Amino acid sequence: MKAVDIKKISVLGGSGLIGSGWATFFLWKGFDVNVYDVNDALLQTAKERITANLSYLADKGVITSEVKDKVLQKAFYTKELKDALSDAQFVQECAPEKYEHKQALVAALDQYGSKEAIFASSTSGLLITEIAKNSKYPERCIGAHPYNPPHLIPLVEISKGEHTSPAVLQMAYDFFQTAGKEPIILQKEAPGFIANRLQIAIYREAVDLVLRGVCTVEDVDKALCCGPGLRYALMGQNLIFQLGGGPFGLKGVMMHIGPSAEMWMNDMAVWKKWPEGCIDILQEGVDKEMAHRRAEDGKTNEEISRWRDDKLLSLLKLLNKV
Numbered sequence: 001m002k003a004v005d006i007k008k009i010s011v012l013g014g015s016g017l018i019g020s021g022w023a024t025f026f027l028w029k030g031f032d033v034n035v036y037d038v039n040d041a042l043l044q045t046a047k048e049r050i051t052a053n054l055s056y057l058a059d060k061g062v063i064t065s066e067v068k069d070k071v072l073q074k075a076f077y078t079k080e081l082k083d084a085l086s087d088a089q090f091v092q093e094c095a096p097e098k099y100e101h102k103q104a105l106v107a108a109l110d111q112y113g114s115k116e117a118i119f120a121s122s123t124s125g126l127l128i129t130e131i132a133k134n135s136k137y138p139e140r141c142i143g144a145h146p147y148n149p150p151h152l153i154p155l156v157e158i159s160k161g162e163h164t165s166p167a168v169l170q171m172a173y174d175f176f177q178t179a180g181k182e183p184i185i186l187q188k189e190a191p192g193f194i195a196n197r198l199q200i201a202i203y204r205e206a207v208d209l210v211l212r213g214v215c216t217v218e219d220v221d222k223a224l225c226c227g228p229g230l231r232y233a234l235m236g237q238n239l240i241f242q243l244g245g246g247p248f249g250l251k252g253v254m255m256h257i258g259p260s261a262e263m264w265m266n267d268m269a270v271w272k273k274w275p276e277g278c279i280d281i282l283q284e285g286v287d288k289e290m291a292h293r294r295a296e297d298g299k300t301n302e303e304i305s306r307w308r309d310d311k312l313l314s315l316l317k318l319l320n321k322v
């Protein structure tokens with residue numbers, strides 16, 4: 001099988017945040033999608049979420065309303081694993097983050113699916129070797145980790161287990177790239193992959209700064225999104241340093257701030273467990289941050305999510321990513 005042979009995708013856990021986002025993305029890109037969840041009520045939720053996502057894309061002019069109506073017909077909703085898996089060439093698993101769920105779905109693909117079908121887990125950081133450990137065909141198991149919302153954020157981190165075939169990794173890479181994603185392949189297994197490790201490294205320091213009384217939750221968020229975050233949408237830290245070092249590039253920056261940065265690193269957080277009581281402090285801080293937002297930028301989770309998606313879409317259009 002080649003990437004171009006992938007025509008039908010099975011999304012497992014299709015009513016969840018990630019499953020409904022993936023199903024939206026695959027439908028938007030013209031694939032047939034089997035949307036699986038465990039009962040009728042959840043399938044109804046899946047349908048509502050996917051329809052709302054595609055309607056949003058149509059409202060924003062990303063797709064026409066004719067395309068929206070057409071691709072909605074390409075979704076098949078089912079609570080039967082056999083029906084979800086038997087005719088799919090690619091499976092995007094989006095079940096809860098527990099080995100037992102993911103291993104059971106690998107076993108179901110072994111039982112009902114084609115031997116050639118790829119099993120791609122959306123796991124945020126479980127090991128693919130462990131997810132695939134009982135499979136008859138561990139070579140077809142990969143991680144394909146999206147960032148929320150999966151239909152808008154381009155990154156997909158593709159990861160392998162001990163027995164994953166290099167050809168499957170490459171096929172998944174080609175598939176996601178052709179579909180319009182920005183895939184990267186991890187050369188080795190690493191819990192948390194790349195983006196979540198970076199996110200948690202930043203977050204640990206952000207939490208530590210709040211706990212030490214250096215700044216509020218609101219200000220640490222402002223420091224990120226009004227400063228480095230704006231550049232991060234355009235380039236990564238290495239390229240940022242390259243541009244910051246004038247004619248000496250990245251080497252120039254390291255000469256300039258390298259010694260000071262070693263002093264900062266000496267003072268930075270290294271703890272491995274969330275400090276006791278920190279979650280309440282953070283929640284209180286983020287509640288205040290939300291209350292201080294301008295009404296037009298949204299104050300509730302729902303309003304802020306909508307505001308985020310509007311801004312994300314504008315940014316993606318600016319970057320020619322939609």
Ligand SMILES: NC(=O)c1ccc[n+]([C@@H]2O[C@H](COP(=O)([O-])OP(=O)(O)OC[C@H]3O[C@@H](n4cnc5c(N)ncnc54)[C@H](O)[C@@H]3O)[C@@H](O)[C@H]2O)c1
Nearest residue numbers: 012013015016017018019094095096097122123124146148
């Ligand atoms: N939430 C995020 O920001 C995010 C980002 C990237 C990856 N992920 C990963 O995506 C996966 C799903 O996360 P989520 O946030 O969408 O969770 P969620 O709880 O919103 O959705 C999980 C879905 O799985 C369904 N489900 C429950 N048991 C199942 C089973 N046995 N088989 C199949 N489906 C079952 C649920 O009904 C639900 O629809 C997790 O592995 C998570 O780590 C989450």
